[in-house]
Amino acid sequence: MSVRGIPDTRETVDTDITGTPDPARFAVEWEEWHRDKDARLAAEHGFLAVTGLHWLSEEPQSFPGTPGTWSTGPEGVTVDLDEGTELVVDGTVVRGKHLFGVIPERGGVNAVWNDTVIEVAKRGGHDVVRPRHPDHPLRTAFTGTPAYAPDPRWVVTGRYEAFDEPRPTTVGASVEGLRHVYDAPGRIVFRLDGQELSLTAFNGFTPGTLTVLFTDATSGVTTYAANRQLGVDAPGADGGVVLDFNRATNLPCAYTDFATCPLPPAENRLPVAVEAGERIPRERGPVH
Incomplete structure (x- = not known):
């Protein structure tokens, strides 16, 4: 199973000898990643072409x-x-x-x-x-997705905890009355703003990788209300993972009503404001 949406294409970020990402290189790599993500979204027959x-x-x-x-x-x-x-x-x-x-x-x-x-x-x-249709106005008028400026402070480490068995997890959808069922192989535990938090994870787009769907205190304010998605590279041998919230993306339902995107599990509603990643698309109204 993989959650359909925009796959994460994270590359290794250059760091200095202290392990801190070089800010200039970090920003350049993020800009390249975000430009590529938007290009796929607005491809000739991408999701913005759905009529x-x-x-x-x-x-x-x-x-x-x-x-x-x-x-x-x-x-x-x-x-x-x-x-x-x-x-x-x-x-x-x-x-x-x-x-x-x-x-x-x-x-x-x-x-x-x-x-x-x-x-x-x-x-x-x-x-x-x-x-x-490639000439759909939603696609031809697209000028890119607003996002918070990339900031290394939103790259956090966590720990992946596998469940004894994958747990069938029923979630809602952007279409009223629709339900999706995914197998959740485990959860990711991490600290943010001094709090220990966790996110139920689904399988990612390539073997071993993970995907999390979440909302947070910015949802419906500066970020899309229903959901955002974050791809996570395969855990290390010790279960260690890295969550780069700068690469939290909108799902297609953030742009169009013609999507059936899954909503996050109830436990994935974070009580903190994740001021990183993609914001409310211009297609949905003014950007705060």
């Missing part, structure tokens, strides 16, 4: 920005294309009626139609279709 979130049923339906009619059933997702219309799925041209089959939870298939990519996916047990 709709459509929920499938057994009744065939047509949707704006997609060809044909779409439905789902015991055999999976089906599209029935009009004559003369074609999609490219996994490099193969399909026409007429096409069965995508059963999509696994958190899985997806992309179908190409002219300059549009149509994402066929399953989220929270429901089959969905999301067209991605």
Whole structure:
């Protein structure tokens, strides 16, 4: 399992002989990382190109920005294309009626139609279709994500404590009524502002890495209210981990209502203000 969102791409930060990050180099590496993260978000068919979130049923339906009619059933997702219309799925041209089959939870298939990519996916047990148009105004008008200035004081060490067995953890979603279930392999314990805190961790995007979803005292004030995400490199042999809150990112739901992002577990609501990482996107209103 991996929590879908923007993967963390942390690189090793240069330090001096005392182990303190060099401030100038630290800022340069953070700027490079943040620019790359925003570039992926605003890619031609990235999440800012999504123009709709459509929920499938057994009744065939047509949707704006997609060809044909779409439905789902015991055999999976089906599209029935009009004559003369074609999609490219996994490099193969399909026409007429096409069965995508059963999509696994958190899985997806992309179908190409002219300059549009149509994402066929399953989220929270429901089959969905999301067209991605490169000329969507949300994408073309994007000017980057506001963020706190990088500060080495927000790089903290912690300890990873594995659970005896992964714990199935049900969390809410940015879509009302939707639920996600993830296996949590353990938790991360650390100190911040003189307090001992902990965060339930999920598996990351590459083997051994971790992802945490959290809110804090800045949520809804200067940072997005629902959630932020932080990638954590694989723990050391002694369980040691590093949390660089400068690299706390928004999930797609911070920018668009067409996302189904998971919310943090209740225990991941930090009582301190983490004034680091990404702030409320301009697309959601004035930045404080």
